[in-house]
Amino acid sequence: RMGASRREGKQLLGFFDDRHAERLASPRLRLLGRIADLADYVRQQGVDVIYIALPMTTQPRIVRLLDDLRDTTVSVYFVPDLFVTDLIQARVDHVGGMPVVAVCETPFTGLNGVLKQSFDFLMAACILILIAPLMLVIAAAVKCSSPGPALFRQYRYGLDGERILVYKFRSMTVCENGETIAQARQNDARVTPLGAFLRKTSLDELPQFINVLQGRMSIVGPRPHAVAHNEMYRKLIKGYMIRHKVKPGITGWAQVNGCRGETETLEKMKQRVDFDLEYLRRWSLALDLRIILRTVRLIRKDPNAY
Incomplete structure (x- = not known):
């Protein structure tokens, strides 16, 4: 049969x-x-x-x-x-x-998949139109403030564990994209003065709306980690790769529940993965909207943003 x-x-x-x-x-x-x-x-x-x-x-x-x-x-x-x-x-x-x-299984099958993709495309297009002047100003400021490119490109895991190229405004003096990458931490010497402001306000993430239009990312979903970190944590945390059953997001359920910033202990990364898997179980368009609203409120007072 x-x-x-x-x-x-x-x-x-x-x-x-x-x-x-x-x-x-x-x-x-x-x-x-x-x-x-x-x-x-x-x-x-x-x-x-x-x-x-x-x-x-x-x-x-x-x-x-x-x-x-x-x-x-x-x-x-x-x-x-x-x-x-x-x-x-x-x-x-x-x-x-x-x-x-x-x-x-992914929650984005059938009508759910159509709703999620349409929501991502329309919202990302509208947001990019509104923030285009701001992005140009930030790009010029990054170029003038320190040597290096305005955009930082790094390979990360996307849907089904496929490698994707993710964009951010450069906030550090280095552009690490190799097999060993140190996570950003508080008072990190690699972070430029302008970069510290961009990271604190999440303005460094704005180019990822381009990733959403490209179909590589969603506005809401598990945050993508550097390939080196994925390869490390998939061996240490059971179920880690299940979070890649959906596209990575600019913001996510873990981030609005306090799991943002450096994961200096294995327990912190496990907690982040638990929230990611809970998002997969509970997904709805209403949950996405709730996460977006909570993200906007957190931008100005998130102690884990550095």
């Missing part, structure tokens, strides 16, 4: 099973390996979706498999009658007429 999914634009690559081939009833799909090999295969082959059809009695194996897959951006579906925990946008779907349960 799964073969019908070809008509739905999906290519079925095969399946994973711990039983020997002779115990399988002449499967029409290709046996790709053992279940322990699945996460590595997903990472290497860029698989978009997997379907888990293990029986409920194999709960420990299911939990281990889900833990392995948390370091990927693959969408995970359960065939019904399975044990599930920590659902992200859980819903029932159908593939080739067979019901499946989404365990970890």
Whole structure:
């Protein structure tokens, strides 16, 4: 029955099973390996979706498999009658007429996706028209105040963990974009006097509205981290990469709940990720508007902005 999914634009690559081939009833799909090999295969082959059809009695194996897959951006579906925990946008779907349960999925599917994209595009276009003169003044001020480019470009992870180039007004004397990047901290010697003002008022983030028009970012979503930080924290925090099931945002649920600035401890980054995952579970257009309004109020008095 799964073969019908070809008509739905999906290519079925095969399946994973711990039983020997002779115990399988002449499967029409290709046996790709053992279940322990699945996460590595997903990472290497860029698989978009997997379907888990293990029986409920194999709960420990299911939990281990889900833990392995948390370091990927693959969408995970359960065939019904399975044990599930920590659902992200859980819903029932159908593939080739067979019901499946989404365990970890983006909230921006169907009409929600259209609403989110339309809201981002229209608001970013209007804001850019209004702030264009201000951006020109800031760009000129950055160029005159210290040597270096007006814009700082840095690779970060976007939707599904793909690298994107994010823009900011340069606020430091350096433009770090390598494998090791030190986070900005209070009284950071790298921050220029003008840069300190731009960071405090969040004016350094204004060029990211261009990223929104490019389709790389959203106005609201998990804040993008430098690639070097992603590679470090994905190994330390379970579920870290799930935050990349949506586009990164200029502001986010974590930032308006006090999780802005340096994450000098692992616990602070875990707290930020928890808020990001809560955003994925609770998303609505009303929540986006609430975050935007809270962001505007915080700009003038956020103690974590430096």
